[in-house]
Every structure is written in structure tokens, then in C-alpha cells.
Amino acid sequence: MSPSVVADPLAAAPRRIATLALPALVVLAAEPVYVLVDTAVVGHLGRVPLAALAVGGTVLTLIAWLGTVVAYGTTGRAARRFGAGDRASAVAEGVQSSWLALGVGVLVAVGMQIGGGALARTLAGGPGEVADAAAQWLRVAALGAPGLLLAAAGNGWLRGVQDTRRPLLFVLGPNVLSAVLCPLLVYPAGLGLVGSAVANVVAQTIGGALFVGALVAERIPLRPRPRLIGQQLALSRDLLIRGAAFQASFLSATAVAARFGAAAVGAHQIALQLWFFTALVLDALAIAAQALVGAALGAGDAAAARNIARRVGLLGGACGVAFAVLVAAGAGVLPGFFSSDPEVRDQAMLAWPWFVAMLPLAGVVFALDGVLIGAGDVRYLRNLTLVAAFGGFLPAIWLAYGLELGLGGIWAGLTLFVVLRLVALLWRVRSGGWAVVGAVR
Secondary structure, three states: OOHHHHHOHHHHOHHHHHHHHHHHHHHHHHHHHHHHHHHHHHHOOOHHHHHHHHHHHHHHHHHHHHHHHHHHHHHHHHHHHHHOOOHHHHHHHHHHHHHHHHHHHHHHHHHHHHHHHHHHHHHHOOOOHHHHHHHHHHHHHHHHHHHHHHHHHHHHHHHHOOOOHHHHHHHHHHHHHHHHHHHHHHOOOOOOHHHHHHHHHHHHHHHHHHHHHHHHHOOOOOOOOHHHHHHHHHHHHHHHHHHHHHHHHHHHHHHHHHOOOHHHHHHHHHHHHHHHHHHHHHHHHHHHHHHHHHHHHHOOOHHHHHHHHHHHHHHHHHHHHHHHHHHHHOOOOHHHHHOOOHHHHHHHHHHHHHHHHHHHHHHHHHHHHHHHHHOOOHHHHHHHHHHHHHHHHHHHHHHHHHOOOHHHHHHHHHHHHHHHHHHHHHHHHHHOOOOOOOOOO
16 A cells, blocks of 8 residues: 555545454454353352452453553554555564563563462452462463564554555454363363363454464564663653543542442443443554554655544544433443443433433544554653643542432532543644654654
């Protein structure tokens, strides 16, 4: 694909965006779907193994989040170089991010062998059967961390060069294999809970090896380049800080909901999980925006990048409206899928109007997040998230607690969080300060 094709405004047509977004959605959904399969298999072993998986899985989710940070940082940088017509340099970004991923993955794997027991006891609330089982699971599952993070880096550079077919195959194949292996190792092989961890490690290691094989096939130098890795670390740092602000916000929201009683926190969990599901779908659109915007700016065409931003923003809003209609129509049904408790369902209705109203706005926010990440404007996103979280969302939800506004107050605070980000993102995109052309920023 030539740079002129990449930078052509027509490349931002809905079909082109869908070509990038739909495979990305399948890749994003593969891990959560596998986790559901894993949970269903382990759940039949009993209460203790299931609780241990919940404890260990929390740690694995954080490791996967690190991978997402690496992938997002790599996509924008690789896309810029690809747009400038320098595929070799785009792939070189993948080489260096893979070295970074491998280093972090090895540190995690070794760290879990040393400190997995203490971490499991901390998360499980003290020593006991659950902590011991979780520690055993963690020590085995952590051996897959290098492969997991290498796969994330591979996803990043392949999206940057707008190759969506191989990531789809490299992620789906190992996950399907793992879904088959898991019940076999847990039951007929007699490994129990450890069998689940082994299945994870097999899938993650094979996935990482496939992405490394794709790098080797490019026939470019594979030696580490510390200066380039340092630049990627700076970008990842800003994304990590931004992500930490999100984590603090949602953990605080759950803590406030818990203070309103069991029914309130149960209803909050229902709405929050549905919110995370919609975020997963909208995130696929953001990934498409990262690749297209980065390529357009790398090709020196700021007008094309702005056109992409406009189209992706409109498409994000349309997706958000579609979700809002579905969620509003399912108000009387969806909470019942998660709980038979009438008080929980009643509490969910307090959050529901805010949830519905927020979705169209969130669709635009997610899309424009992708635009600015693709443009390398991550410092602005970091600062915006910190201001919106600590200056808007957190004060609002604790005020809701102080004024006893209940679950509706918490979700009003979440809506405020989205509105603040929307206003600032629209201003930034309209200003054009993000559209800096060139192979690197």
C-alpha cells in the first residue's frame, strides 16, 4: 500500500474504518471470551478453585492491561512511519516494542515466582486455601507473561502497517487451542486448577512466538536500540498514568456504591460490566482511528487526518446512539439476566437513565481518544484524564455519598467524567494542534 493511498481521505470511508475495526474487535474480544470459558471449566471444581482463579485472574488482567499500553503506543508510531512510506522503520518500531515487552514479561514471570505467594495472600485477605491455590495458579500462569506481552507488541506494529489478517489468526488460533486444552488438562489429565494455568501459558507462548515469527519474516535488523525503546517508554508512561487515573476512578465508584448497600453495589456491577462491554466494541473503532490517523500524518497530509477524525467521531457517535437505543429498550430485561433480586433490579434503574444518556457521548469520546493516540498527542490525553478524574469524577461521586444521592449520583458523576472529556477532546480536535505531520512526533 503506497503512502498516497493511506493518506487519501477516501481511506477514512466507513468501509475502510470497518476493515480495520472489525478484526480488532474480534482480537479484543478473544481474551474476555476465553476467560469466560476458563471460569466455566474451573467453576465445576468447586468454590475454592473458582475463588483462586478470581484472585489470580485479577493479576493477569493487570498484565494484559500493560500489554494494551504497549500495543497502543506502538500502533501510532508504526503507522506514522508506514504512512511516510518507510515500512522497514514501521516494523522496527515493532522490534523495539517487542524487546520492551519481552523484558517486562520476563520480569513479571520471575517476580511471580518470588512474590506470587505474598501477592495472593494480600488479594485473598490472608493465608488459607484460596490464597495457596491462587499462588500456585499465579506462578504457573505468569510463565505466559512474555508471550502475552510479545503478542500485544505484535498487534501494535501490525495494526500500524494496517495488516489486520495476521493478528486475527495469531490471536484466535492459540485461544481456540487453549479453550480445547483447558477442560482436557483440568479433568481427564487430572491437573485441576493448575491445568487452567498451563492452558493459558500454552496459548500465550504460541501467540507470542507467532508474532515474533512475523517480525523475523520482515528480514530487518532485530538488535535492540535503547534510544528508540526509551522513546516508547516515555509514550507508555503517559498511557500508564492515564490508565491509572481510570482505575482509581472506577475503584472509587465501586467503593462508594458498596457504602449504599449490597443491592446498590450489585446493581452498579451490572451496569458497569455492560459499560465495559460497550467500551470494548467502541475501542475497536479507536484502534482503527489510531492506524489511519498515524498513517495520514506520517504521509504529511494533515487534512486527511482531520477528515479521518471527523468521520471516526461521527461513526463513534452513531455507534453510541445504537447502543443507547438497545440499552434503553432492554431496561426491563437486561438487569434480570444478572440478578433475580428485585431490589438489585430496582437499584439498577437508578443508574439506567444516566447510562443510556452517556453512551452517545462516550462513542465520540472513545473515537477521538483513538485519533489523538494515533497522532501521538498522548500527553494531552494524560493531562485531560487526570483533570477530568480528579477534578470532576472523584469529587462528584464522593459528594454523591456525602449527600446520600445513591447509585444515581454515582452514575451522574460518571456522566460528568465523560462530558468533561468530550468537551476537551472536541476543543483539541477542532484546534488542529494535534495534527503534527512527519514520520515521528
